[in-house]
Amino acid sequence: MKQKLFKLLYIFNILFCISILSLYSYENPSIEQKLLEQGLVDIQSIDPSIQVDLKYSSKDNFLGEDVYGDLNNCYLQKEVAVKLMNAQKYLRQIRPGYSLLIYDGVRPRRIQYRMWDIVKDTDKQKYVANPKTGSIHNYGCAVDLTIVDENGRVLDMGTPFDYFDDLAQPRYEKKFLKEGKLTEAQIKNRELLREVMQKAGFEGILSEWWHFNGYAKEYVKKHYKIIE
Numbered sequence: 001m002k003q004k005l006f007k008l009l010y011i012f013n014i015l016f017c018i019s020i021l022s023l024y025s026y027e028n029p030s031i032e033q034k035l036l037e038q039g040l041v042d043i044q045s046i047d048p049s050i051q052v053d054l055k056y057s058s059k060d061n062f063l064g065e066d067v068y069g070d071l072n073n074c075y076l077q078k079e080v081a082v083k084l085m086n087a088q089k090y091l092r093q094i095r096p097g098y099s100l101l102i103y104d105g106v107r108p109r110r111i112q113y114r115m116w117d118i119v120k121d122t123d124k125q126k127y128v129a130n131p132k133t134g135s136i137h138n139y140g141c142a143v144d145l146t147i148v149d150e151n152g153r154v155l156d157m158g159t160p161f162d163y164f165d166d167l168a169q170p171r172y173e174k175k176f177l178k179e180g181k182l183t184e185a186q187i188k189n190r191e192l193l194r195e196v197m198q199k200a201g202f203e204g205i206l207s208e209w210w211h212f213n214g215y216a217k218e219y220v221k222k223h224y225k226i227i228e
Contacts, residue, residue: 031071031108038227040075040106040140047085049092050074051101051148055161056111062124062162067114074105077140077224080214084143087200095192097150103161103210106140108227127164139224141214143202147193157193158186161210170194171206 032042043050055061057068076084088100112131119125129135136142147155158176159168166172167181170190176182190209197204202212215223 031069032073032075035071035075035106035108035140035227038225039078040227041078041081043074043076043081043084043102043105046081047088049099050084050088051099053101053103054105055103055144056107056115062127062164063115063118065118067111067118071111074102074143075140076105076143077214080141080143083200083202083214087196087202090199091147091192091196094196095147095149099148100145100196101148101154102143102145104137104144105142106227107135107137109134109138110228112138124164127162134226136213136215136217136220138226139220140227141220141224143212143214144208144210145193145212146210147189147196155189155192156186157189157209158182159209168209169207170204170209 036042044052052072052074054068054072054074056063057066057072059066084100084102091098091100109131112129112134115128116125116131119128129138131138144161146157146161149155158181159165167176173182173187173190177184177187193209194204197212202214203216205211205213214220
């Protein structure tokens with residue numbers, strides 16, 4: 001009789017704990033649950049072959065801090081995710097075995113505020129958009145990325161990701177090629193990334209080889225809500 005009672009109490013405790021955890025999860029949804037509720041999609045649910053390494057979900061970034069916490073997957077607006085899927089398809093057509101590797105996707109504005117607090121009044125402030133106006137990342141319509149080859153090696157782009165110096169800026173590539181600070185191979189790798197992204201409808205920027213916008217900022221603000 002005691003054994004049966006013990007088993008019943010044991011089962012009751014387990015069920016009670018499960019119900020408490022479920023209630024907590026419902027009342028305190030994870031950051032990724034919140035993103036899904038706002039209509040964003042996990043890029044690997046659209047195309048599992050796209051690789052992801054969110055730099056701000058680690059200390060391997062120019063801030064030296066993990067500011068994303070539980071956000072480990074890349075989320076984007078659905079239309080932008082489809083564009084990225086098309087970019088991956090095109091890359092694999094022209095370079096079998098190659099893959100896109102994502103460093104950053106959506107960045108909720110509350111995280112933008114945290115980044116701003118870290119860099120405010122430092123020499124890094126100019127590299128982080130003021131959260132009051134926001135960036136296209138805050139809408140889930142921008143992506144930072146590179147390319148890996150068939151052996152999983154990151155292509156040499158001349159600088160690492162988040163290298164905030166003129167050497168990372170596409171507008172100066174010809175100048176640095178002449179000066180021997182960038183090689184033809186490094187520029188061709190950048191051109192390959194731009195080719196596949198532009199083919200899918202993305203636009204790069206002149207200051208960062210890794211950053212691409214799914215739409216112009218005016219279009220984004222008109223058609224999408226900022227992700228809080």
